[in-house]
Amino acid sequence: MTFPTGDSEEKVPLWRDQRFWRIALQVLALVLVALLAWTLLGNLMANWARRGTQFTYRFLTQAASFNIGETLIPYTTNDSYLKALFVGLLNTLRVVLLGFVLTTLVGTLAGIASFSQNWLLRQLSRVYVEIVRNIPLLLQLIFWYFIVFLSLPKPDEQISLLNAFYLSKAGIYMPWPRNSPMLWLSLLALVMGAIAAVLLWNWRTKRMVERGASGRPQMLALIGIGIVSLIILIFGLGWEIPQSTQPGQVTGGARFSSELGGLLFGLVFYTGAFIAEIVRGGIQSVSKGQWEAARSLGLHSGLVMQLVVLPQALRVILPSLNSQYMNLAKNSSLALAVGYPDVFSVAATSLNQTGRSVELVIIIAATYLILNLVISLVMNQINRLVQFKER
Amino acid sequence: MTTTFPSTSPPPVAQTGAIAWVRKNLFSSWFNTLLTVLIVAILSGMALDFSQWALTEAKWDVIPKNMGLFFTGRYPAAQRWRMWTLFGMMVVISGMTWGILAHAATRLFSRRIVIGFAIGAIATMLLPIHPRNHVILLSFLVLLAAGAWCGRWLTQTAPKVSQWWPAGWVLAYVLSLWLLAGGFGLKPVSSNDWGGFVLTVFMAVSSIVLCFPAGVLLALGRRSDLPIVRWLCTAFIEVVRGVPLIAWLFFGKFIFPDFLPVGSPTPNNLIRAIFVLAMFSAAYLAENVRGGLQAIPRGQTEASQALGLNPFLTTALIVLPQALKISIPAIVGQFISLFQDTTLLYLVDVQELLSMANTVLANPLFLGRRGEVYLFIGIIYWVSCYAMSVGSRRLERALSAEYRPVAIAGAEVQQREVGGT
Structure with missing residues (x-):
């Protein structure tokens, strides 16, 4: 909102001035939130002091001593x-x-x-x-x-x-595949194969659209990739x-x-x-x-x-x-x-x-x-x- | 050039009738036929299994024997009439609201609604409960219809009065609190004895009511052009929404008491849970209201500024009422999900419906009746939520219908002005 400027401008009282209110409201909000946080944290500290505890993450390094039913990595009850x-x-x-x-x-x-x-x-x-x-x-x-x-x-x-x-x-x-170096090699091969297949497919579409080519050689290559991937999938992953x-x-x-x-x-x-x-x-x-x-x-x-x-x-x-x-x-x-x-x-x-x-x-x-x-x-x-x- | 006649095509297959419908919708291709056969086979297998279980293995006596526990928890049996009164009051006021909102409909009791009532009555009669309760529930159905009729009549004779229906709900909420807790002439009942479905509804309603002011303020704050206010509100909303409700409930259970001054009594479980639910739903409500605020055209703000209203009055009188009206369906949707989220209270020892079900299952008399009990409370939740979502869709339609005459009237005014000049 703008106010008319010029000689006839009267002094706007503070409580009608938007610029004042914008700043005042923000300061008020900040003060209220700070006050709330300060009170709550103060209460928390007081309650902790009464119980003799404090904020610490030191317990994280202690032994957990409870069992976890299923884990993806080795874990014992002695772990932290x-x-x-x-x-x-x-x-x-x-x-x-x-x-x-x-x-x-x-x-x-x-x-x-x-x-x-x-x-x-x-x-x-x-x-x-x-x-x-x-x-x-x-x-x-x-x-x-x-x-x-x-x-x-x-x-x-x-x-x-x-x-x-x-x-x-x-x-x-x-x-499920057994965890071995061969599994990771095979997975790498599969990912490479997938990327190659996507690139080939795009190239094929482009050639078919632009030159009217049949796209057969690319199709054959794609089928080849498919067969190799299938073989890797069945034998290369080391299924257990x-x-x-x-x-x-x-x-x-x-x-x-x-x-x-x-x-x-x-x-x-x-x-x-x-x-x-x-x-x-x-x-x-x-x-x-x-x-x-x-x-x-x-x-x-x-x-x-x-x-x-x-x-x-x-x-x-x-x-x-x-x-x-x-x-x-x-x-x-x-x-x-x-x-x-x-x-x-x-x-x-x-x-x-x-x-x-x-x-x-x-x-x-x-x-x-x-x-x-x-x-x-x-x-x-x-x-x-x-x-x-x-x- | 050969002069063979074009081969005549066979006469077209019948396009109407049951057989044509079946052919078109179930057997239009080999794939469709396969799908149909598969679905029918699987569904009938499941239905067979289920009915075998339901009719021979399941022992349904667990439901009627614990009906009181499911609906009112450990509420003293001598005071159960208060719960019935509460329910009756809700029925009447729901009926009146429906009547008021549907006053524009040509017929209040259309054929579909009469059928709905009939189904409701039959379902009531089939419920495995005391015959006395059958009578009460049937009379509630009558009350619902009577309330609707009254609401419609009231709108037609005294439209000014009927506009106050939201106030009726506020009054009903206060009366419910009184009926639940007692005092003022009724025997006081400790909140530890509240439970079951009544508590589920009470928690959901209280949370949404309490979160309303905070949610609206947060939404306005997030849309504000004051950077600090905007950042604070955005941070609150995003942090609350980014963390699962169950973590907040743990916060309420374990940490919240520590935030109170030293020596102050630990607030009871219900209050802590309602506080957390209200805080959680305030953040979600803020996003719904923000959606509504965004839908209000800038012209509204500009017009009210041109009329000389200050920003506060512009928001309070022009923008917010329209935004809230737009966001009503979203708010109802949020209420439905809040209603479902009250099941999480079971994990922090609040005696709501799910934890009552588990109490029943822990009773040595009813061991191993999981299927029966969970199916029963599942149906309760489903019926409540489905009814609310159907109601919300109707409300949405009623509100938009109510909005249209205003728009048309506005257009007429505009036309007249154009014609005049």
Whole structure:
């Protein structure tokens, strides 16, 4: 707001001057917040002094002396709290990363299914979304863990599939690559192969568009890469197949515990329902003309979705996915309820043992804030890739 | 040049009727047919398994025997009538609100709503509860309809009075507190004895009510052009939203008491939980209201400035009322998720519905009834949340319908002015 200037200008009283209020209000806000913080911290200090404790992270180096059910790196009860929290963090990252992949898959499929030509599939997708979104996540986690996974037979009556998968209350054993230098070499080869394939595909499309070439030699090369990758996948990774020497005893392979299973299924299907709605909204946002144009070019309905509608819908979908991924990461802290040792439940156990509430809550808050920040940054980068390149 | 006739195509397949519908929607291609067969096979398998479990293995007596525990927790049995009164009051006021909001509808009780009532009545009769409670619940259904009719009648005869319906809810909240806690002529009931579904609803409602002022202030602060205020609000909102609710609940349980002056009594579990829930939902509400604020055109602010209103009055009288109205559906959505989040209180020893379910399951008489109990409370949550989301969609429509006449009236005024000059 500007005031008339000139000879006739009267002196504006202080209480009508916006410049004064702008500064006064900010100072007031700052003073109030500082006062609040000072009072609260003062109370905290006084309470601590009365109990004879103080703010310290020294407990982190002490032996945790509690066991952690499943770990990705070796851990014993003699290891420090810091190590225990790190083991928990790795467990959190495992469930979060697996969750991202699976929930994207479930959500996208359910979202696309709501446009299917098949009436049953459309209804199934609607019913799934309406049921899952209206029941609390914690109840769903409890359902998956206690009702689904714990109703599997006891370990000594385990179910065996093809002698390679073993299902029981203890979890699911499945074939998994053995950790060896060869595994990493093979993985490197696979990644190189994938990059080469993408480059080849782009080159092929370019040549076909620009020169009208058939693209056959490139296609043959692609098939070659595919065959080599398949061979590496089967023989190069060193798959270890779980062996059951006696009932209830399984060695080798990877174990997915019931706790991880319950947590993962709950999180994936819950978040998936929200992603399905986002995908549905994104697809709906693509104008009807695009569908009709693609149809009239002779594409069948699968290709219409894949080549015309989804790429455009992606621009609407991706920004909203960010918050769903963050929700999944935050909700993984409900692992506490099913006994999966994620970083939050390790911290809760440590809190029970040491009583270091402030220190541990700060660690937890920082962990999840950083996790969310990283997710945000990555998603923003991906988002930038799919947005319109405007000239 | 050959002179063959174009081959005649077969007559088109029937386009209408049940068979055509089935063909088009279920068996239009081999892939669709495969899908249909697969889905039918899987669904019928699951339905078979489930009904076998529900009819032979499940022991449903755990539900009726613990109905009181599920709905009111350990509330003294002699005082349960207060819970019924509370429920009845909520029913009446919900009905009146519905009637007031739907006053523009040509028929209040359309066929779909009558069918809904019929389903509700049948479901009530099927509930495994004491016959006396059947009568009470049925009379509540009647009360709902009567409330709706009254609300509509009130709007048509005294529209000025009916505009005060939000005040009715505030009054109802105060009365509920009185009914729950007692005092003023009623026998006091300690908050440790509150529990079950009533407590779940109470926690959710209290948190959203308490978070409202803070949430609106935070939203305004985040949109403010004063940098320090904006930074403070943004930091608060982002930190609260970035950390899981369960961590905040632990904060409330273990750290919050230490922030109080030395020697002050530790506040009770419920108050700490409500404080945390309110703080948490204030941050989320702020984002919803901010969405509403962003949707208000700049012209509104400029027009009110041109009329000589200062920034405070501009916000309070012009921008905020419109922004809040726009964000009502988002706020209802947030309330639904807050309602679901109250299950987390079970992890910090608040006796809400989920923890009542676990109490029942811990009873040696009802060991191993997980399926029955969780299914039952799952249905309670589902029905509540689904009803709220349907209600919110209707509310959204009612509000936008209410908004339209204003816009049209404005357009008319404009036209008249153009015609006049």
